[in-house]
Amino acid sequence: MLPPPPPCCGDAVCLVAKAKILCLTITSEIQQNYSHVINITSHFSMLFSSGEDVQRASVIINLPNLVRQNPAETFRRVVPKVREVLHVAGADMQLAAAGSFLTVLQDDIVLIQTHTHSILQIVLLNLDHRDTGLVSNAWLETLLSAIDALPKETIRQEILSPLLSKHQLSQSVPARLASCRILGKVVGKFESSIVKKDLLPLIRSLCQDVEYEVRACMCRQLENITRGIGLDHTKVEVLPELVELAQDEASTVRLAAFDTIINLLEMFDSDDRTCVIFPLVKAFCEKCFKGDEAVLASLSFQYGKLCHGLSESFTDEQHLWFLEFYKKLCCLGLQHENGHCESQPYPLELENKYALVRRNCAYNFPAIVLFADPNHFLSELYRTFSSLCHDPEISVRRTAAGGFHEVVKLLGPNVHYIHKELITLLQDDSLEVLDALVNNLQETLELATSRGEGAGPESKVSVNIPDLVPGLVAAEQKAASSLHWRVHEKLLQCYSCLPRVISGDQIYFRFFQRMFSIITTNNVLPVQREAVRTLCVFLRYNRKQEQRQEIISKIKQELAQGRSYWNRLRYLDLCEITIDLFSKSYFCKHFLIPALELVSDPVANVRYKLCYMLPKLRSTIKPTDKHLLQQLEFCVRKLLCREKDKDVVATLRKVRHERELLDQKKEKEETLLLEMVSDLPFFNYFMKAESSLIMVVMFFFFFTPKQFYFSN
Numbered sequence: 001m002l003p004p005p006p007p008c009c010g011d012a013v014c015l016v017a018k019a020k021i022l023c024l025t026i027t028s029e030i031q032q033n034y035s036h037v038i039n040i041t042s043h044f045s046m047l048f049s050s051g052e053d054v055q056r057a058s059v060i061i062n063l064p065n066l067v068r069q070n071p072a073e074t075f076r077r078v079v080p081k082v083r084e085v086l087h088v089a090g091a092d093m094q095l096a097a098a099g100s101f102l103t104v105l106q107d108d109i110v111l112i113q114t115h116t117h118s119i120l121q122i123v124l125l126n127l128d129h130r131d132t133g134l135v136s137n138a139w140l141e142t143l144l145s146a147i148d149a150l151p152k153e154t155i156r157q158e159i160l161s162p163l164l165s166k167h168q169l170s171q172s173v174p175a176r177l178a179s180c181r182i183l184g185k186v187v188g189k190f191e192s193s194i195v196k197k198d199l200l201p202l203i204r205s206l207c208q209d210v211e212y213e214v215r216a217c218m219c220r221q222l223e224n225i226t227r228g229i230g231l232d233h234t235k236v237e238v239l240p241e242l243v244e245l246a247q248d249e250a251s252t253v254r255l256a257a258f259d260t261i262i263n264l265l266e267m268f269d270s271d272d273r274t275c276v277i278f279p280l281v282k283a284f285c286e287k288c289f290k291g292d293e294a295v296l297a298s299l300s301f302q303y304g305k306l307c308h309g310l311s312e313s314f315t316d317e318q319h320l321w322f323l324e325f326y327k328k329l330c331c332l333g334l335q336h337e338n339g340h341c342e343s344q345p346y347p348l349e350l351e352n353k354y355a356l357v358r359r360n361c362a363y364n365f366p367a368i369v370l371f372a373d374p375n376h377f378l379s380e381l382y383r384t385f386s387s388l389c390h391d392p393e394i395s396v397r398r399t400a401a402g403g404f405h406e407v408v409k410l411l412g413p414n415v416h417y418i419h420k421e422l423i424t425l426l427q428d429d430s431l432e433v434l435d436a437l438v439n440n441l442q443e444t445l446e447l448a449t450s451r452g453e454g455a456g457p458e459s460k461v462s463v464n465i466p467d468l469v470p471g472l473v474a475a476e477q478k479a480a481s482s483l484h485w486r487v488h489e490k491l492l493q494c495y496s497c498l499p500r501v502i503s504g505d506q507i508y509f510r511f512f513q514r515m516f517s518i519i520t521t522n523n524v525l526p527v528q529r530e531a532v533r534t535l536c537v538f539l540r541y542n543r544k545q546e547q548r549q550e551i552i553s554k555i556k557q558e559l560a561q562g563r564s565y566w567n568r569l570r571y572l573d574l575c576e577i578t579i580d581l582f583s584k585s586y587f588c589k590h591f592l593i594p595a596l597e598l599v600s601d602p603v604a605n606v607r608y609k610l611c612y613m614l615p616k617l618r619s620t621i622k623p624t625d626k627h628l629l630q631q632l633e634f635c636v637r638k639l640l641c642r643e644k645d646k647d648v649v650a651t652l653r654k655v656r657h658e659r660e661l662l663d664q665k666k667e668k669e670e671t672l673l674l675e676m677v678s679d680l681p682f683f684n685y686f687m688k689a690e691s692s693l694i695m696v697v698m699f700f701f702f703f704t705p706k707q708f709y710f711s712n
Contacts, residue, residue, distance in 0.1 A: 053093070056085055060096045064103040075118060083122050091135050094126065098138040105146040120146075120158045127178055140178050144185050152189050160186060164202060169210075176214045180206055184221030187228035195229050200237060207241050212250035219245045219256040223263050234267050239276065246280050255295045258284055262302050265309035273313040281306065285325055297353060300329050300360035304367030311371055319371075323380065326368055330361045330384045334391070355393040362388045362399040366406035374410045378417055389421040398436045401425045405440035408447045415448050419465045422448060426471035434475055435487045441494040445501045469502060469510055476514065485524040492518070492530040499541035507538050508547050516558060519570050532570055536577045552590050560594035565603040572598070572609050576616065584620040588628060592617060599635045604645040611639065611651040 059066075060082060066074040086097055101119055123146070126139045147155060163179055171179070183203060187195050203225060206218040219242075226238045242264075246257035261277060268277060288295045307322055314322070333346060333354030346354065365385060372380050385407070388400040404425065408415050422444070425437050437444070449465060472495070479488040498507055515538070518531040535555075542548050559571035575595050578587050595617060598610050614636065621628045636652070643649050 053090075056089075057093050057096055060093060060100055063097075063100040064107060067104050068107065079118060079122075083118075083125075086122065086126060094135045095138050097122075098126075098135075098142045102142040102145055105142075106149050117158065120154075124159075124162065128172075128175060136174055136178070140181065144181060147182075147185050147189070155186055155189055160198070164198065173211050173213060176206065176209060176211070177217050180214065180217040180221055183218075184224040187221075187225050190228070192229040192233060195225070196233055196237065199225075200229075204241065207245060212248070212253050215245065215248065216250070216253045216256040219253060219260055222260050226264055226267055231267060234264075235269075235272060238264075239268070239272065243276065243280060246284060251295050254284065254287075255298050258295075259298065259302065262306050262309065265306075270313050273310055274315075278310065278313070278318055281310075282321065289325070289328065296329070296332075297356045297360065300357045301363070303329070303361070304364030304371075307371040308367055323368070323372055326361065326364075327384050329357055330387060332357050334358075334387070355395060358388070358391060358393065358396045359399050362391075362396050363403065365400065366403050366410060369407060369410045374412065374414065377411060377414060382417055385418065386421060389424055394430045394432055397425065397428060397430065397433045401428075401433050401437035402439065404437060405444045405447070408444050415450075419448065419468075422465070423467050423471040426475045431478065431482050431484055431487060434478060434491075435484070438475075438487060438490045438494055441491070442497040445494070445497055449501045469506055472498075473510060473514070480518070480522070485527050488524070489526050489530045492527065492534050495534045496537045499538065504542050504544065504547070508542065508544075512538060512551060516554065520558060520562070520564070520567055528570055529573055532574050533577050536574060536581050540581045556594050560598070565601070565606055568598060568601060568603070568606050569609060571595070572606070572613060576613065579616055579620060584622070587620050588622075588625070592620065592628065593631070596631055596635045599638055604648055607639070607643070607645070608648045608651055611648055611655055614652075614655055 059078070063074070063078070063082070066078060082097065086094060089097070101123060105119060120143075123139055123143050127136060127143065143159070147159070150158075159182065163182060179202075183199060183206075187199060190199075203218065203222075206214055207222075209215050209218070222238055222242060226234050229237060242257055242261055245253055246261065248254050248257070258281070261281070265273070265277070285299060288299050303326060307326075310322075311319070333351060365381075365388065369377060369381060377385075385400070388396060391397050391400070404418075404422065407418065411417060425433055428434060476488070476491055476495075479491050482488070495511065498511065512535070515531050515535040519528050519535070522528050522531070539548065539551050542551070555571070555574065559567045559574065562568055562571070572595065575587075575591050578591055595610070595613070598606050601607055601610075614632075618632060621632065623629075636656075639648070639652050643652065
C-alpha cells in the first residue's frame with residue numbers, strides 16, 4: 001500500500017517539497033513490487049480522481065519512472081488523467097508536469113514515436129496557459145528542448161503544421177513570441193529549400209509585427225535561420241530584413257539587430273561589409289552615443305568583436321573612425337583634469353550606465369590593441385589605457401587589471417610602455433583590483449621584465465621596473481591586512497616567480513624576513529603553507545652561500561626549534577617541499593637531522609606528522625650512509641618504545657606495516673625473476689663456465705633485450 005499523504009500547509013513550495021518526498025517512497029514501492037506495476041499504475045490513476053494535491057504532484061514527478069516500467073499502461077490510464085488535472089492545476093503542478101514530460105520526451109528507453117502525439121498535445125495545449133509568465137515559459141522550454149529528440153516528420157506534423165495554419169495576428173503576443181522561438185529552433189532540422197518555401201513568409205511576417213517585442217524576438221532568431229538557409233540565400237532573404245530592423249524605431253529591436261549582425265559577420269562577403277554593414281553600424285553607433293544610453297552598454301560589450309570582424313574590410317578612414325569612437329566610449333561620463341580622471345555629476349542611474357560602458361571598453365581593450373596594431377600603441381591607445389587604469393570606478397579598474405596580461409603579451413618588446421600602469425594597479429586601494437591582477441600576475445611579471453625575442457636568458461632579470469619591489473610589498477601588505485585570505489594566498493603563490501624577475505639581493509633584503517613573519521604570525525593555514533613554499537623557492541634560487549647559510553640557520557632556529565608547535569609543524573611542511581625542490585644529499589645535509597629530532601617533541605601532533613613523513617625521509621637517505629640510517633632506525637625505535645599517544649602509535653604501526661608489505665612484494669618479485677632466469681636457454685652452460693672471461697661475455701650477451709626476447 002502507498003503511504004497516506006503528509007499534512008500540507010497549502011503553500012506551493014511546501015506542496016512540491018512534500019510531493020518529492022512522497023515520490024521517493026513511490027519509486028521505492030515500484031522497485032520492490034515490480035510484478036505489481038499494473039496494479040500500482042491503476043492506483044495512481046485513482047489518485048487523480050480522489051487523491052490530495054500532494055499525491056497528484058508526487059505522481060506527476062514520478063511519471064518518468066512509471067513510463068520506463070510500463071509505458072503502455074501509463075499512457076492508457078495515467079497520462080489522460082494528468083491531462084485533465086493540468087487544465088485546472090496550479091503553477092506548482094504545471095512546472096512539475098513540464099519537467100516530467102521533458103524527461104519522458106528525452107528518454108531513449110521509451111519508444112517515443114508511439115506516444116508522441118499525446119505528449120505533444122499536452123505540451124502545446126499548455127503553451128497558452130493563463131499564467132503567461134513562469135508556467136508558459138516552462139512549457140515552451142520543454143517543447144524547445146524536446147525538438148532535439150524528435151524526428152523530422154513528427155516536428156512537421158505536430159508542431160509546424162498548427163503553427164503555419166494559424167493567422168499570427170489573431171494570436172496573443174506571448175503566442176507570437178513562442179512562435180518566434182519555435183521557428184528559430186526547428187529551422188535547423190529542415191533543408192534550406194523547405195525553410196525558404198514554407199517558413200520564410202511567416203518569418204518575414206513576424207519581423208514586421210506591430211509589437212516591438214515580437215520583432216525583437218524574431219530578429220534574435222535570424223542567426224539560426226541564416227545558418228539554416230545557408231550563404232546563398234542570406235544576402236537576398238535575411239540581410240534586407242536585418243537592415244530594416246536595425247533602423248527600427250524601438251531601441252530594443254535595433255539592439256537585437258545589432259547583436260545579430262555581429263554574430264553573422266562571417267556570413268557576409270567583403271562588399272556587403274563595406275557597402276551595407278559599415279554604414280549601418282556607423283549610424284547605429286552615432287545614434288546610441290547621442291542619447292540611447294540603454295543600448296550603449298551592449299554596443300560597448302560587442303565592440304571588440306565588431307572591430308575584429310570588420311577590420312579586413314575597413315579603409316584607413318573607416319579604421320580611424322572606429323578607433324576614435326572607441327576612445328570616446330572609454331571616457332564617457334568622465335572629465336580629465338591635471339592628468340586625472342574624475343566622474344562628472346550625473347544622476348546615479350546614468351552614472352552607473354556610463355560606468356558599465358567604460359567597464360565593457362576595458363574588457364575589449366586587448367582586442368582594440370590588436371585592431372589598432374600594437375606598434376601604434378603609444379600614439380593611439382596609451383592615454384586611453386592609462387585612463388582605464390585610473391578610472392574612478394572600481395569595476396573598470398578591476399576589468400583593466402583582469403586583461404592586463406593580454407595587453408602585455410600583445411605589446412611584446414614595447415611592454416615598458418605600461419610599466420607605470422602595472423605599479424598603479426599593484427598599489428590600488430581596492431582589493432578587488434588586486435585580486436583581478438593576481439590571477440595572471442606571474443605571467444605578467446615575467447613578460448614585463450623580459451626584453452622580447454632574441455634577448456639572452458639573462459635579459460629577463462636585467463630589465464628594471466621602477467618601484468616594482470615597493471609595489472609588490474605594498475600589495476602583499478594590503479592583502480595580509482584584509483579578511484580575504486585567498487587573495488593573500490594567490491599573491492604569495494605568484495611570488496615564486498620573483499627569482500626570474502628581480503635580483504637575489506632584492507629578494508633577500510625585502511621578502512625573506514616577510515615570509516618568516518607570515519609563517520610565524522599569520523593565523524590562516526593555507527597562507528602559512530604558501531609562504532613556506534615561497535620561502536623554499538627563494539632559497540632554492542639564491543646564489544650566495546652566505547645568505548643561504550643564514551636563511552637555513554634561521555629556519556632551524558625559528559621553525560624546527562620554535563617555541564610554538566605550530567612553527568614546528570610548518571618545519572615539517574618545509575621538509576616535504578624541500579625534498580621535491582632540492583637534491584637528496586642537500587636535504588640530508590641541512591634539514592634531515594632537525595626533522596628527526598622532533599621525535600622527542602612534547603606535542604603529539606608534531607610526532608604524528610613526523611610518523612607520516614618517515615617513508616619520505618627514508619627515501620632521501622643513500623644506502624651507503626650508515627650513520628643517517630642508524631639515526632632514522634633509532635628514531636623509529638624510540639617512538640615504538642616510549643610513545644604513549646594512541647594515534648601516533650597507530651600511525652607508526654601503519655607506516656611500518658605498509659613498508660613490510662612493500663618489502664615482501666619486492667622479495668616475491670626477485671624470487672620470481674630468479675625462477676624465470678633459471679628456465680632460460682644457456683643458463684646451465686652459463687653456470688658451468690669455468691673461464692671468467694666467458695662468464696662475463698655470456699652474462700652481457702644473455703641479458704640483452706634481443707636475447708631475452710628470443711629466449712622466451
